[in-house]
Amino acid sequence: MDLEIRKLPLDIRSRLISLLELQDSWKKLMAMIPETLLLNNYKCDISHNNPAKYRSEHFHIIEDNSIKKRIFCSEILLREWGTSGRVRPAVGHLKYLLERAELFRAADYIAVDVLKQEPPPRPTKGPAAPVVINPDELEDPETKRIEKILDEINYPSSAIENINKLNSINTNLNYSTKKTMKVIPKIIISESPDMEETPPQFRLPVVIQNEKIKSESDLIKFSQESVSNSDNNANVPHLSSLLTDEASNNNIPAVIADITSSELSSETIASESNNSVVNRPNLSSLLNQSSDDSEPNFNLPAISELSLSSNSGSSTNFPALSQLIESENKSTSKNSRSCSSPLPNLSLNTPLPHFTYCDLATATNNFDETPLAQGGRFLGSGAFGKVYLGVGLTSKPVAVKKVILENVDVVRVDDMVTKQFRNEVEILSKYEHENLVALRGYSCDGDTYCLLYEYVPGGALKDRLQKHELIWTERLYIAIGTARAIAYLHTAYATPLIHRDIKTANILLDSNNKPKLCDFGLIKRALNQNTNTASTIFGTSAYMAPEAFRGDVSVRLDTFSFGVVLLELLTSMPPMDESREGVDLVTHIQENCQNGIKPLLDIAVGSWLANNINFGEKLFEIAMDCLKDKKERPTMTTICGILGDLVHKSL
Incomplete structure (x- = not known):
């Protein structure tokens, strides 16, 4: 039981991985893993005090790495989980979580084959319940009568002979196949050029930062497009293949040699040189070809002309070779400035691309x-x-x-x-x-x-609320989605990130009304969860906690602002209104809703009732907890847990 899963023998580990790969069972296990494990207590459940170790983005990371590295997702999970945490997960933890996730095939294997124990008990009802077949049910009179009728049926002898003949052929075929096919042939599917996506309306250059430069340069793309657009492209070679053809002409011009050394990688040259071209002309013939050449098969301009400026009124649409080189150099520059700018020249530490x-x-x-x-x-x-x-x-x-x-x-x-x-x-x-x-x-x-x-097409939550467009169940899901975003900012890294401007105007909705938090210009890193440092006042006053006006900045600021957002979801009222006695929404609620949210609850969006639960009152209780004094406010992780239970009860 106390054997760490990272120390499991290879054969046991391989069998476990194969069981967890069935129907993506590893996802069920991963969703049950808590953040903290106990050393001698294998009972480990997710709770408010012990949240889940992995979030939804971690599932995507495992799937992406599985595709890239060609490793089973369950193997990646066992590697990561088995080597993380102060208390390493043991076989006892694994067995308990497999039972909790109702993955009984894997749980039986761990219990019987690994731990030499009895298989874990299964539930009496549900999909995980054992299937019991009673032999006595097959001995009823009706079943016997049907079997007797089937036994008395006389099939034609010709049909029986044909069946036996087919069985003999299939048996011989299977035997010969097994005897000769010792290695399964590898099937290679090449990507069809017809499957390429349609290019967007605009094709604009961007500045790529901190990314690996593509091995294929724009020059190669240019030559390929030239060949594909030609009427007689069967005899026109790739320009890149001409650069690497040493047999055709050893006197390569200087401009071509420069490109070969600076622009084309060795891998690209090698790959292009393997492509055979029918009736490839000598490089010298291309260099000496004039524009009035009578040969119909060559519409490509002389390569020497490509290195010249294209300002002349030439009828060709091919850009100058020097321009291609200059364009690619600009695309790989970290601080390219194609427009004059009075801004300071910044050097930012980010993998994001720069756009001019x-x-x-x-x-x-x-x-x-x-x-x-x-x-x-x-x-x-x-x-x-x-x-x-x-x-x-x-x-x-x-x-x-x-x-x-x-x-x-x-x-x-x-x-x-x-x-x-x-x-x-x-x-x-x-x-x-x-x-x-x-x-x-x-x-x-x-x-x-x-x-x-x-681009999020659904617009801001603030506008949608005031139009009464969202029913109460949608508002409940918007609440938990927003809470998860804030909790992620607070807990994704060791140093919490404070948004400082949580409001309905900064919550956008997509086409499915899924919330997306935006506008992070005021974000601030906190030294710890209880930061208390003087700072310049920022944010929107209707959403700001009282301590914010004293310069006290902590993650509890976002909790207070989220409470105001919940009040807007409940009432559809604006956060500030000069026409009402309580100008800000918090004051207005405190003056009119001392015994509950019912006097101001927006019932135009639904009754807020389901399964004998008043979800309006439940959300109001959460909102009032968020609006308490700083030390009494719950963390956003706790709020996510409470809202998750509430959403589950609404189903």
């Missing part, structure tokens, strides 16, 4: 201010910038946030706006969650700073 300001202007129709509903690109604006729809920068549309600068001519590296921009780019590139708006890239080489996010 000129590219963003093209993708947003020069930052078109016409609303999207009217055919424009404008999505909305806030205190820190305007947001536009960008098309053609990536495979999917993106939301381009253009930061507002009061005086762009005096922006410096140590300015607050620059610090916030750097903060958002460098920190958020490390955080990925299904309920966080993903950051796709940035720009800092133009008139102002720009950030590129995934």
Whole structure:
């Protein structure tokens, strides 16, 4: 029982992996693993004090690595879990969790074959219950009568002979197949060029940072497109294959030699040289070919002309070779500035790609201010910038946030706006969650700073609430999705991340009304869970905890703000309203809802009742806990657990 699973013999480990791979059973096991294990107590359950060790993104990481490394997902799980934690998981822990997950085939194997114990008891009802076949049920009179009728049926002798003949043939065929087929042939499926995705409307260059440069340069792509578009492409060679053909001509021009050494990797040259070309002409014939050549098979311009400037009024559509080289050099530059900019030249520590300001202007129709509903690109604006729809920068549309600068001519590296921009780019590139708006890239080489996010088409939660468009069950799921996003920021790394601006305007909904938290310009790293340091006041006053006005910044600020969001979900009221006696929503609720949320509960979106539970009152209790004094507020991890139980009861 106390043998660590990482020390299991190879044969036992292999058998266990095969059992956990059946119907992705490893996922059920992974979902049951708690964060902390006890040394001599193998009973380990997930609770509020002992949350789950793995989140949804960890499942995706295992699946991705399984594909890349060609390893079973269950093997990756056992490796990771078996070597993590202060208390290493033992066979006893594994057996208990397998029983809890009702993976009884694997549990029986561990109990009987590994621990030499009796198999664990199974439930009497449900899918995991044992299937008992009573032989007496087969001896009833009706069954005997049917069997007697079947026995008395006389089949034609010809049919019986044909059946025996077919059985003999199949037996001989199977025997010969087993005898000769000692090795299963490997099937190689090549990717069809017809399966390529349609290119987006715009094909714009981007600056790639901290990524491995592609082994295939743009020059090779250019030569391949030239051949494929030619009417007589059977006799036209790849330009890259000409560069590596030593047999055709040893006098390679200097410009070609330079490209071979600087642009083309050895792997690319080797792969291109293996492609045979029918009737490949000598390189010298291409170099000396004039534009009025009478040969119909060659429409390719002289290679020497490619190295010259393309400013002349040539009818060919091929770009100059020097331009291709310059373009690729620019694409691999870390701080490329194709547009003049008064901004400081930043060197950011992030794997995100940099997009030039000129590219963003093209993708947003020069930052078109016409609303999207009217055919424009404008999505909305806030205190820190305007947001536009960008098309053609990536495979999917993106939301381009253009930061507002009061005086762009005096922006410096140590300015607050620059610090916030750097903060958002460098920190958020490390955080990925299904309920966080993903950051796709940035720009800092133009008139102002720009950030590129995934495009979320459903709009802001604030607008949807005031239109009474969301029923109460949808609001419940939005609450738990938002809570998970905040809890992820607080717990994903050892140092918590404080959002400091949680509000319904910063919660976007996708086409399925799934919430995604955005606008991280005010994020701040906390030294520990109880940070108490003076800081500049930021955020929206209606959502700010009382201690925030004293400069006391901690993760409990986000808990308070989430409580206000819950009040909006319950009432559909705006957080600030000058026309009511309690201007801010918290004060208004405290003055009118001393005995419950019923007086202000929005019943236009549903009764909030299901399974004899008033979910409106339950959410109100959670909201009021979030609005307590700082020390009494629950953590967002605790709130996620409570909301999870509430969602389960609503089903």
